[in-house]
Amino acid sequence: MPELPKTFDPAVIEARWYAHWESRGLFRPERPGAQPWTIVNPPPNVTGSLHVGHALDNTLQDILTRHARLQGKDALWVVGTDHAGIATQMVVERDLAAEGRKRTDLTREAFVERVWDWKERSGGAITAQLRRLGCSMDWANERFTMDEGFSAAVRHVFVQLHRDGLLYRDKRLVNWDPGLGTAISDLEVETREERGHFWHLRYPLADGSASIAVATTRPETMLADMAVAVHPDDERYRALVGCQLRLPITGRLIPIVADEHADPALGSGAVKITPGHDFNDFEVGRRMGIEARDMLNMLGARGEVAQVADRLIPADLLGLDRFEARTRIVALLGEAEALERVEERVIQRPYGDRSGVVIEPWLTDQWYVDAATLAKPAIEAVRSGAIRIVPKTWEKTFFNWMENIQPWCVSRQLWWGHRIPAWHADDGRVFVADNEADARAEAGEGTRLTQDADVLDTWFSSALWPFATLGWRNDLPCPEGEGLAALHGRYPNDVLVSGFDILFFWDARMMMQGLHFLGDVPFRTLYLHGLVRAADGQKMSKSKGNTVDPLGLIDRYGADALRFFMAATETQGRDIKMDERRVEGYRNFATKLWNAARFAQANGIGGSTTLEPPPATLPVNKWVIAQCVAMIQEVDLSLADYRFDAAAYAIYQFTWSRFCDWYLELIKPAASGDERGAVDDETRAVAGWVLDQILVVLHPFMPFITEELWHALAPREHELIVARWPRADARALDPAAAAEIEWLIRLVGEIRAARTELNVPPGARLHLFGGDANAETAARLDRQHPALSRLARLASIQLSAFPGSGAAQVVVDEATFSLPLDGVIDLAAERGRLAKAAAAAEKDRDGLAARLGNPSFAERAKPEAVDKARADHAERAAEAERLRAALARLG
Missing domain, CATH: 3.90.740.10 (Valyl/Leucyl/Isoleucyl-tRNA synthetase, editing domain)
Known part of the structure; x- marks a missing residue:
């Protein structure tokens, strides 16, 4: 296999792999007979560009879609854009103004044609940006809310609602924009x-x-x-x-x-x-x-x-x-x-x-939908569990709004959009029909008709998104769900991911329309995420100048790092605070994984050929297999509950700490040939299997680097995007082996901490004495002697208490381990340094405690000042405790 470059450069691999996946049709692989799984994207405005809200929303959807695909399901992520009536009309009117013309200088038909021209030339910016984020959408079947098929569905819904007595014209107050008219x-x-x-x-x-x-x-x-x-x-x-x-x-x-x-x-x-x-x-x-x-x-x-x-x-x-x-x-x-x-x-x-x-x-005549009637089945669907809202805390808000819902104004005074299918006669009668011919037939010969000048609110058309994007047309029976079979098992959709801020504008209206026209809920689960806020917690806005360009973050750190940040910080019920340092940290995580793969390449560790873990006899291999299985279990449970942060945390901790920091360090002699010259084939097989599991489980979160490493480790029959999700088989667990390696990690960690705290020179090799060790600890010391000596930089290990003084002590389980330091460091100077530093930390701690205990400070100080004082107190208290513990180690 080609050797991986020394430096990880996300820009080099991202464009190449995305083009490969899309050109090979891997976002919708042929899987006849597979379980269908469907999600639709909240259609972004055709005028839009990627912002951090899009980055969060679409990252979460892509994680779920890639996960379903890896599980072998026929995963369909419906993609499309909204015609964005007001926004698009404003863009084109600005173009006209630059030419010294107004919209009214053109006929309505000529203006609409101009908008279509703009859409063909400039309306695809955000779809290109979604590709940069790595969204594995079904681009071969991209939808647009003004496409003829979709428009036919919109007209049919309007006409049918009118016939059902659920849509009418009325004079009421509306939010009126005098600038846009x-x-x-x-x-x-x-x-x-x-x-x-x-x-x-x-x-x-x-x-x-x-x-x-x-x-x-x-x-x-x-x-x-x-x-x-x-x-x-x-x-x-x-x-x-x-x-x-x-x-x-x-x-x-x-x-x-x-x-x-x-x-x-x-x-x-x-x-x-x-x-x-x-x-x-x-x-x-x-x-x-x-x-x-x-x-x-x-x-x-x-x-x-x-x-x-x-x-x-x-x-x-x-x-x-x-x-x-x-x-x-x-x-x-x-x-x-x-x-x-x-x-x-x-x-x-x-x-x-x-x-x-x-x-x-402003008081004006508009078209309204009887939302109160349509809301009742939607309310019942949530109450009965037919629709599961996650987090559940949003249910109370949902019920409160839906039970007090007002008539829904669906008309807009624009030229661009779905023109209302209603024709007005001179005598005041109004005829609602799919087309002018049907309206004339209803009006009778000789009646002069004029089509309503208004267009429909874009929320009206986007409310049909879960079924109108799947081929539902106006020739299907309606309502009562007769059209469900024609949607090939894609309706209801499995899940909808949405910002909570459009719960009522879009999510609830999809429930209303889906239940009325297809007799079933539009989605089984509604996941509501929070907003991405500025680092100080303020809402982002252009006027405040605190917006963040996700494309700039991708340029600097890669799409994988931004995606992982979004998942790792997406905690149910909370907003996300933008933190570029954490994005950079996840770029470092990707680099860590990249270097682990380079280590594997250099030591003959390749990809696995089985889903099952290879046979293992060594405790370190049994331990890492058990740790990997536990990680897979945690990710499975977390994704099932839509706990994206918990899934990301489980992957991150296992990959960085358990696999890279400990397992690879523990197996280095076995992988490259230990002191006896033996090469451990078992360890190589286990390491390759575990690395494969990491790549598969991490793929939904970081698709680009995982696909690159997947192919770098071994010749593959297929791309990672269509690999198989691992099975978390509890039979692979070995409690005794796991306990032994965890003991080793704790002992090495305690020794390293003691060396650092006491300023022991990094190159110094110390002697270790183990007192009060039981038979199990003695056996572990014997088996793990090479690893412990190498990782803790020990010159010798003796199973006896240290008889002298001036030794650092660490306690692990029942045993007390001593590290003699006489001649290694200046013990008296070190005791003095530690005592002085501990006293200073304690003085700061106590001063901060007194300030926090003063009611006057808590009442008068700014909240951020109080928060800082609490954080400083916790930091100084922890430091004092650490220094006193270090001093105690010296006896």
């Missing part, structure tokens, strides 16, 4: 904390006898106020309920109403009610009996002041931008002596995450 979802609203104002206003009673104070962060909305609410139990206002107030500026009369939305403990206890511009006020308005069509809407689509039904807004305010109007209205309120005071306050303000414009709750 469209409704947006809650996920696309970014709430920012910033300095703002509370304007305290006074509204006089109609008869002028008194007034009521209200406060608002948006004084311009007073033009559309329809009531002032007070709590029913608030004695201050009980007599005024039902009375009329006269609005300043417009003079319009509005009632004082009783509603529990008003909190007597906040401000004056009275709140202005603007149903057309506030979500809470909208509900108050409905409780007042005001129909949505009668609620006042004082803003246009771009946030400009518009006239309301009673036409009382002064003409000089009409057409003003909402913030320009705010300044003018505040001035007018001041002139009318209706402005009581202005209070500076930190407020929460919603912004469009793409436009950067302040979002307005």
Whole structure:
């Protein structure tokens, strides 16, 4: 086999192996009759580029997919991209702006054609980046949410939901982005904390006898106020309920109403009610009996002041931008002596995450899905265990949201996307159909029809992802699950991996649509991971400048190191703190494995030819086989429970500590020829088998280096990506052999620690005396004499207590081992050094303990200062204990 280069360079191997796997079709190997296993990726936006959230999400999916493939399953990882209505339209509109043109300079059809052209030229950036991460997706069957087959499924679902009475047109409040001129979802609203104002206003009673104070962060909305609410139990206002107030500026009369939305403990206890511009006020308005069509809407689509039904807004305010109007209205309120005071306050303000414009709750006609009805089967699926949510702690949040779910607005005022399959007649009738011909047939001859101008929210189409990507079309029966057989056992999917932040926007909606249209859950397990945060725990954002480019990390450390970091830090229920030093550490782990393989090559250790461990008689070989089997068992259990961090830890600890640091050190004489010149074939066979198990088990986490080493160790009939997952056979365990090697490791470790603590020169070979050793320890010392002498740098080993003084002592089990140091180090100087250092550490420890015990420090200091003091205390306490132990070793 070609000799491995001395230096591990991930860049050299990554591109080569990925191209090889993909070109050979190994992401979807032919496995007729094998158990199907399916996962779908959360489709990234076609405009997107790889960020750390993608890196985490897709790494976890790839680990599960590669693991299933190694288990012999017909593993399918469905891949595709989302057409990303708003984001893609913005990209193309920016391109047009650079040419001095607007979208409206083109016909709708011409603009959509322009978007398709952009998609063909530039829409594949993120898929190339997913390849760099090592994602073993089924690229031969890549999907796109605007493909014709997928679009047919989207149209069918819309039409069928309408026929089922679960989709309708209604006037309600939405999150309106005046910059984009469209409704947006809650996920696309970014709430920012910033300095703002509370304007305290006074509204006089109609008869002028008194007034009521209200406060608002948006004084311009007073033009559309329809009531002032007070709590029913608030004695201050009980007599005024039902009375009329006269609005300043417009003079319009509005009632004082009783509603529990008003909190007597906040401000004056009275709140202005603007149903057309506030979500809470909208509900108050409905409780007042005001129909949505009668609620006042004082803003246009771009946030400009518009006239309301009673036409009382002064003409000089009409057409003003909402913030320009705010300044003018505040001035007018001041002139009318209706402005009581202005209070500076930190407020929460919603912004469009793409436009950067302040979002307005806006009253408009949109298409809605009856989410409350669709949610019921999904709730039952989770309650019954048909869908398992991991971690289980998310179930409470899921139930709370689903049981209080609001109608789902699915229309957007865009040109790019799935155009709503509804046609409007001049007389106001609306015909929902798969195509215009069907709509015309329903409308009757001579009826002029115009297709709805809106498109569907991308969450609507992506909710069909688990089945529309698998060939489900509008010619399949629906609902009741008749189409399941056509999906070839791929539905339900086995698992969905998702960020918790899209639990309701995507995951829950897939449950609703899958259960309604196919009669079964879309996935059996839903794994929700946390967010990747900056090193200080803050949420990453471009505005904060704390984002991390995963491609840059791959350039510096390799994809394997980044993947292993993501898995090792993915603890259920917790967010991940980005730590580049740990990524670098896992690059060092890869280098450690690379050097172990080079050692194997140099000593005739090759790949194994069997899944079963080779016969072993030597304790060290029995021990490493048992350790390897235990590691495989731990990885199996951890992956079954989606404990990625525990699986990564088990592999890391066994590979680095047990195999590389101890086993390879213990077998060096046997592998290269010991003092007697014997070459141990048994050890070579065992070492090769164990190294193969490491490569297979590590492959889902670090696919590139493991594939490279797999082929470097032996001629192979197949690639590692399609190898067989090892069996954790407990019959390979030998407790006695394992106990002996663990004893040896502890003894060597204690001797090495003593040498380090007492500043023994590295080259000094010491004598070891063993007192109080029982027969078992004596036999172990005899069998392990060569290894112990070499690893602990011993000149001799004597089975007796040391009769003199000035010796370091270590205790392992029942025996006390002594290392005479007279003449090796200056004992008096060493005792003095240790005593002085221990006293200094104890002084620091006690000072920190006193500070932490002071209530004033704990209450006034910043949390990070308290945390640092605790960490420093623990460190100095441990150091003091270590130094006192070292001093005690000298007697």
